[in-house]
Amino acid sequence: MKITDIKSPKFLKNYSTNQLNTLCSDIREFLIDNLSETGGHLASNLGIVELTVAMHYVFDSPKDKMIFDVGHQSYIHKILTGRADKFTSLRQLGGISGYQKRNESKHDPFEAGHSSTSIAAALGFAYARDLDNEKNDVIAIIGDGSLTGGLAFEALNNIETLKSKVIVILNDNEMSISKNVGGLSKFLKNVRLSHSYETASKSYKKFLTKSKLGKKLFDISYNIKEKFKRKINDNIFTNLNIDYLGPVDGHNIEELIRALKKAKNSKKSILVHVLTKKGKGYLPAETNASAWHGVGSFNKETGELKKSSLPSLSQIVSDTVYEFMQQDDSIVTITPAMINGSKLEKIFKDFPNRSIDTGITESFATTLACAISLNNKKVFLPIYSSFLQRAYDNINHDIARMNAHVVIGIDRAGLVGEDGETHHGVFDISFLNSIPNMVICMGKDSEEIRNLLYTGFYKQDKPFCIRYERDSIEFNKTEFKELPVGTWKYLQKVKGCKNTVISYGTDVSKLYEKLKDKNINIINARYIKPIDKNILKELIRTKQKIYIYETNIKTNSLGTNILEYFNHKEAKNKIKLTGIDNKYINHGKINELKKELNLDIEKTVEDIYKYFNIKE
Ligand SMILES: Cc1ncc(C[n+]2csc(CCOP(=O)(O)OP(=O)(O)O)c2C)c(N)n1
Known part of the structure; x- marks a missing residue:
């Protein structure tokens, strides 16, 4: 069957094992073809092809609910539920999402993008099902990486409390984005080892039991194996009163179908432990699954990924902290599972004793960072803006309240762009702005980013948040200099001019490039909190008309900080505040989204001219 002709998963029920295997090969080819154009989470999806096919063979979606953790690995589910013909639009503006979406299909019962929610969601669906006396299965598909998140443990713990049956499929590929970490990951590794022992021991028995000595050797190893097995059957899951089934070879359709049927027939909640290989079937992704976790477009023949020739802002920040760590052994770097994304590879390689990957644990990592810093240490804690939402309480209750010296890199x-709604980093200013003791800043270029980091690490000793966008820029390695907290800078000051633009980050550099030599003052508000009251007083005194440009939610933004101050001073300045209204933003390329929001630089410049009555 042509992949794009699939309209529903029903056809699978009549397929033989051979046909199912052929379908899996065709799906892999389809994924590689399409993702080489659109980009997406290739390695995660290649690893879960057989598992998803087997799930749709055994269960009946949409009656049975399939909830994919994060949802980045739900592409095969999308294909089997009739969305293959839309794959050229995957993650593109107006196209299908890279995650499960309720408004996209009745086969997507829940939505995510952030990890570790699937078991909680499955429990909620199962509980509601039982209240309604319905009979359907609810299945959470969670990776071993996502299982490191505390929320997943809270849900496992509540399976006993709610008593509603759920099926948890643990997709264990030993990887989060990087190699998975932690005690649970070690336990899963032992189970994997026992599985390979199990497979090997069949031929081993045949060979050894031929002689007396051989039989003795076999008995000894058999006892060790049995002990191991007992340990596995008495594990964290069974102790939480969840049946454990596995491990199952995640690339063997027959084995998978057998195990999933058992899980379906089980009366109790059950966890099926499935072993898979991330990137399976595409050599570049199999051999470097981290790099191929989520990719842009690529050359499928050579496996070459298309990349910017300029360094990313994450790289510039990480390289700067690396320079500090070389001189200063009081600095510790902590990441919640984002060594690759936050470009920390060199720090982790060269300072293994002062760098910690905590797994997907934004909230734990933040409290850990706080406590370490209270012991004469400085902690660098880079976290993506949208994932930092998970750590709000820890930032407020721990770091800010105890005034801990943690430099939070808001990546x-x-x-x-393409990750969309769940991933845009447009809320952090709003939620950090209200926290006492908090400093929030953003640099306009690599020099300013370096100097802000220098200020955060060496010229103050309190919480310090530095934001940086998903972008690549020129990198100039410059001497460090303090940028006093709460100070702004004029990028252009025109004598007698009454028009002022205020912005920050690389946006202010872009605006400066377009507006230089015009009758407009341009202020770089590099500190979003605290604001520069001296400059603001001057703007009031000289009766400036003000245009504030931000690409974040307007609520509780730099703009509202300025408005509040002006209100307090009973200032009469005319002010225009731009930014994002209080709504969720879809997926698409960053520049396309900015255009849709009337926030692209070209349109903004036109708007600025109009506002100030200036001819172009
Ligand atoms: C709260 C949160 N933090 C970080 C991420 C980034 N992230 C996306 S997928 C992923 C790894 C997930 O690993 P796993 O669950 O094992 O899935 P795999 O891709 O290996 O199949 C991470 C860290 C996220 N989505 N949500």
């Missing part, structure tokens, strides 16, 4: 601040 992917602003619009992030």
Whole structure:
């Protein structure tokens, strides 16, 4: 069957094992073809092809609910539920999402993008099902990486409390984005080892039991194996009163179908442990699954990924902290599972004793960072803006309240593009702005980013948040200099001019490039909190007309900080505030999204001219 002709998963029920295997190969080819154009989470999806096919063979979606954790690995589910013909639009403006979406299909019962929610969601669906006396299965598909998140553990713990049956499929590929970490990951590794022992021991028995000595050797190893097995059957899951089934070879359709049927027939909640290979079937992704976790477009023949020739802002930040760590052994770097995304590879390689990957644990990592810093240490804690939402309480209750010296790197601040709604970093200013003791800043270029980091680490000793966008820019390695907290800078000051533009980050550099030599003052508000009251007083005194440009939610933004101050001073200045209204933003390329929001630089410049009555 042509992949794009699939309209519903029903056809699978009549397929033989051979046909199912052929379908899996065709799906892999389809994924590689399409993702080489659109980009997406290739390695995660290649690893879960057989598992998703087997799930749709055994269960009946949409009656049975399939909830994919994060949802980045739900592409095969999308294909089997009739969305293959839309794959050329995957993650593109107006196209299908890279995650499950309720308004996209009745086969998507729940939505995510952030990890570790699937078991909680499955429990909620199962509980409601039981209240209604319905009979359907609810299945959470969660990776071993996402299982490191505390929310997943809270849900596992509540399976006993709610008593509603759920099926948890643990897709264990030993990887989060990087190699998975932690005690649970070690336990899963032991189970994997026992599985390979199990497979090997069949031929081993045949060979050894031929002689007396061989039989003795076999008995000894058999006892060790049995002990191991007992340990596995008495594990964290069974102790939480969840049946454990596995491990199952995740690339063997027959084995998978057998296990999933058992899970379906089980009366109790059950976890099926499935072993898969991330990137399976595409050599570049199999051999470097981290790099191929989520990719842009690529050359499918050579496996070459298309990349910017300029360094990313994450790289510039990470390289700067690396320079500090070389001189200063009081600095510790902590990441919640984002070594690759936050470009921390070199720090982790060269300072293994002062760098910690905590798994997908934004909230834990933040409290950990706080406590470490209270012991004469400085902690660098880079977290993507949207994932930082998970750590709000820890930032407020721990770091800010105890005034801990943690430098939070707010990576992917602003619009992030193709990952869409769940990933845009447009809320962090709003939720950090209200926290006492908090400093929030953003640099306009690599020099300013370096100097802000220098200020955060060495010229103050309190919480310090530095935001940086998903972008690549020129990198100039410059001497460090303090940028006093709460100070702004004029990029252009025109004598007698009454028009002022205020912005920050690389946006202010872009505006400066377009507006230089015009009758407009341009202020770089590099500190969003605290604001520069000296400059603001001057703007009031000289009766400036003000245009504030931000690409974040307007609520509780730099703009509202300025308005509040002006209100307090009973100032009469005319002010225009731009930014994003209080709504969720879809997926698409960053520049396309900015256009849709009337926030692209070209339109903004036109708007500025109009506002100030200036001819272009
Ligand atoms: C709260 C949160 N933090 C970080 C991420 C980024 N992230 C997306 S997928 C992923 C790894 C997930 O690993 P796993 O669940 O094992 O899935 P795999 O891709 O290996 O199949 C991470 C860290 C996220 N989506 N949500």
